[in-house]
Amino acid sequence: MGNADFERPHPVVIPPAKSFLHSLKSGLKETLLPDDPFRQFKNQSASKKFILGLQYFVPILEWAPRYTFSFFKADVIAGITIASLAVPQGISYANLANLPPVIGLYSSFVPPLVYAMLGSSRDLAVGTVAVPSLLISSMLGKVVNPHEDPKHYIQLALTATFFAGVFQSALGILRLGFIVDFLSHATIVGFMGGAATVVCLQQLKGILGLVHFTQGTDLISVMQSVFSQMHQWRWESGALGACFLFFLLLIRYFSKRKPCFFWINAMAPLTSVVLGSVLVYLTHAEKHGVQVIGHLKKGLNPPSVSELAFGSPHLMTAVKTGIIIGVIALAEGVAVGRSFAMFKNYHIDGNKEMIAFGMMNIAGSCTSCYLTTGPFSRTAVNFNAGCKTAVSNIVMATAVMITLLFLTPLFYYTPLVVLSSIITAAMLGLIDYEAAIHLWEVDKFDFFVCISAYVGVVFGSVEIGLVVAVTISLLRMLLFVARPRTFRLGNISNSMIYRSMDQYPTANSVPGVLILQIDAPIYFANANYLRERISRWICDEEDRLKSTGGPTLQYVILDMSAIGSIDTSGISMLEEVKKHTDRRGLKLVLANPRSEVIKKLEKTKFIETVGQEWIYLTVGEAVASCNFMLHTCKSKRASVQESDAQENV
């Protein structure tokens, strides 16, 4: 190859410049509409477009006409199953949020109806969730005491729900749903585990029958609070709680091993409530230290538009709480909807789901409901019970409506300790230590993020944990960007292929040529680092060649295949690298600059600086050309030396 005249067969193409407006438009489209929701509107008549648009925003219009009786049968069974879960869970979580238990029931009536119309998931079961409930009690409890001023506290909770809904819809409408993606999987595992631990700790109040309890949610305050009141522990309450917890965990254990136990598991919470209430009624345990729910108001959700406390001095706290619980609810709801859609092979538009969640919470806040989303546990039960469409939510809402209208007196004797057991059992399932172990095995940094979130929640507070986790995730991403990897490439034997010598230790280095690959886009955040790193590579290579007595370094090839984009700081960096190599008498060669990069290199005249002839399509061609030049120079030098020698002679 060296002897033949070298010809460069494949030119690097500079794509034609696109107008600014065109690239702005395509950039915005890629950012905000990555899933191309308007695809179906193409080439349709105006009336068809209107109908499609209506169906897009109100999916029930799309699937209702295709609804069949066999679907209905399946949905009724699933709906009743989740209703049996919704009633005790609703009461329990309302209790956790320091709200009247009946609000938990209200929240399982209106929001599911709204979601059934607007939501696009076929499996999602709507309901209240533990972590936002806890957040409401801890964040709002700081400014208004729920026991001293319950009316104001409820108003703030409804207001927070309203703002959560507004925030959720706004994210969806502005198509900024990808913000939720910044909560990484590792963050969520750690955060949920921590929150579940904290919620379990809070249940010690109910299980031990304590009257006074710390306002803090961290492990240390709870433990202090529990152990400083050992003389006030109620053994009746504790024993009852332990029994029910054991019962619930045992059933879950069996249902996991044998799918035929599924129904028993789904019905277990309601069974516990019924058993507990009957037990208390028969033994009059409410007079012996077992706290009961007491009177529940009969009747459907009262309207609550006038309760939204926009004039409250604590409005900002409500807004802040609303945004945080809104994001957490979205993260859970969207992830749950997506996972089950994956199972059944249909598609969910995350932004549209956010609008549905938002509308559901706005409607909820006007009808005495607090924050709802699509909890994983209830959705899994819905899915396992064989639901076909969102009609199962309507069935659940109907069942809850019947409960609200006629059955509330039955809950008078329900002991609080049973509710605590139900929450604890549900929460223990959320501590996903297996996922944490998996993170440790696959990615230590992800594990660190996860544990930080967990520790932040358990030893600080839910907000601290969330802030810590998001900050670490973002820092990690900034670090990813700020410290890209660089590799030295070598030739894979018997080929024109060049790969990292780190990964392919048998790859051969090319004498006199240093081939570097940069593994990330070059931005302001990593430009300085890369400049330092490249000059270090060059120094190291020169040292290595000196110590081995090999030929001196002549060429530095930058493989730009992995550099997807570059900004002005990145281009300055390349200019500095060029100066640096020039000063050391090295030739800088570029291989495979990508379209974004080559466009900018052309605009800044960097191509002229390097020389058009030093830009190649592949590393292989660049090396071949360098080898050819090296050979020519060597033979020239050799002939010069020869003639010198002859002259000297």
Next chain:
Amino acid sequence: MGNADFERPHPVVIPPAKSFLHSLKSGLKETLLPDDPFRQFKNQSASKKFILGLQYFVPILEWAPRYTFSFFKADVIAGITIASLAVPQGISYANLANLPPVIGLYSSFVPPLVYAMLGSSRDLAVGTVAVPSLLISSMLGKVVNPHEDPKHYIQLALTATFFAGVFQSALGILRLGFIVDFLSHATIVGFMGGAATVVCLQQLKGILGLVHFTQGTDLISVMQSVFSQMHQWRWESGALGACFLFFLLLIRYFSKRKPCFFWINAMAPLTSVVLGSVLVYLTHAEKHGVQVIGHLKKGLNPPSVSELAFGSPHLMTAVKTGIIIGVIALAEGVAVGRSFAMFKNYHIDGNKEMIAFGMMNIAGSCTSCYLTTGPFSRTAVNFNAGCKTAVSNIVMATAVMITLLFLTPLFYYTPLVVLSSIITAAMLGLIDYEAAIHLWEVDKFDFFVCISAYVGVVFGSVEIGLVVAVTISLLRMLLFVARPRTFRLGNISNSMIYRSMDQYPTANSVPGVLILQIDAPIYFANANYLRERISRWICDEEDRLKSTGGPTLQYVILDMSAIGSIDTSGISMLEEVKKHTDRRGLKLVLANPRSEVIKKLEKTKFIETVGQEWIYLTVGEAVASCNFMLHTCKSKRASVQESDAQENV
């Protein structure tokens, strides 16, 4: 190729797993010590190591022994030149910071001496700078009025300087200097331009001889303040200011065109001060509305350790101010040091420079100096005057010392308006509209960042501008990461090379095979997007093939060359893509997974899911194999159809 039995020549190698500690160590080293500062300590004796270490932290020990008389001559000339700049600039900027003018002179005495010992730049000239001066007056002026309680105000300014120094050293010692890199070039251009505009606006007070002036720094308050006091404009002051400004700008204009005017330009500020003072002295203009500096205390810097106001109620403001001005001073100083080191081809360790700046400011705050750094203008003069080492700083400090000891009375008649003209002339040079135009041409988003910073500073405040610019820069980086580009690859004629069909429109698509390239590492922030985008590519390709009546899609090849790393969310994404392709009856093929990626794919058993035989080293080999399979299937199918047809017959 299709007919011959296909053999895969180059296997993809999974590099051996490294121990956790090993990768943690190398990761930390790459993050914190990218420039390998310990390189020189390798293979040295203990005493040699100690000397090298001492020389590392106190570079003067390294270069002083090699110092020659010819260096000294050059340094004396440069030092006197920058001293002639340091005296008027020091007084002017102290004035801008609402501090007594003499503090500006103090600040050109101690800090340059400290820097000469600890700094590693040979060209940097130490001095006060405009933007931090303005920030001191606007941030500290909010809590303490400099005219009503000057003592407390000075104490706060010194305390802020102290914390700036501590923060700077801490960044350097912890080797977190890369934080400064997150201020992108575009941000700095916009921010500096905006700050220069704001500083110029502030000079209207001095030039128009106004006594009352707004505390705000934004364009609107300043314009209101100026035009509401039109009857109080002093024409004497205005005329004098305009003359000097014209004089300074004219000289700069000529010195830019002819290098021989350089000395005149360097001496112009001092000349203006002398001319202005003589003029005022002769005409007694101080009695006709031209404000003068007045009495300047004689003598060297008094110690000020006891002045540091750690007990002040406004300590937090001082800390906040310190951190902000510390970062801005670092950004300017480090960038200036680096650029001039580039010119002269020596290396500067950014983190070490930060320690030097920090020490200089800590020492300064204990000797009545306020914040100093390496200003671009003064360093450029130093460089042009032919400085050789940091001794020029020592010469400047000596000249300032002589001024402080003997010459302060000479400044009694110096008119403030001349100082305003000097600042304005310096600031007008900082508004780098050419850089902004360049940004517009090369990268529209960078231009947007730049303009946002500018508008934020000019219409909001310096802090708002900085926050806006940093936020937009970070958002941009998150967007970069959240929305990586994906490309469809095609075959370059007469080769095994596959490149983006966007960039190489002549590249040919391969029938039945979709080749996608992902242009960035896969993280939690882009995993969802990429999943959606890949399924959209597949849909689009199937639609295209359907409409053109081509062969159906059979293979999806993911070119992973540009995927430098992946996290657990990214792996889940790949698993989902695999499920998606399986459901559509497509085969997923991976090409060139990199070492970080393949390790994780192996750990999570994704390699088994895809099948080891479907992972290739290059796209070319993957396509060849797909083509081979397609051909075999087709001929099989054809023979089956043939036999079917025969049976039917």
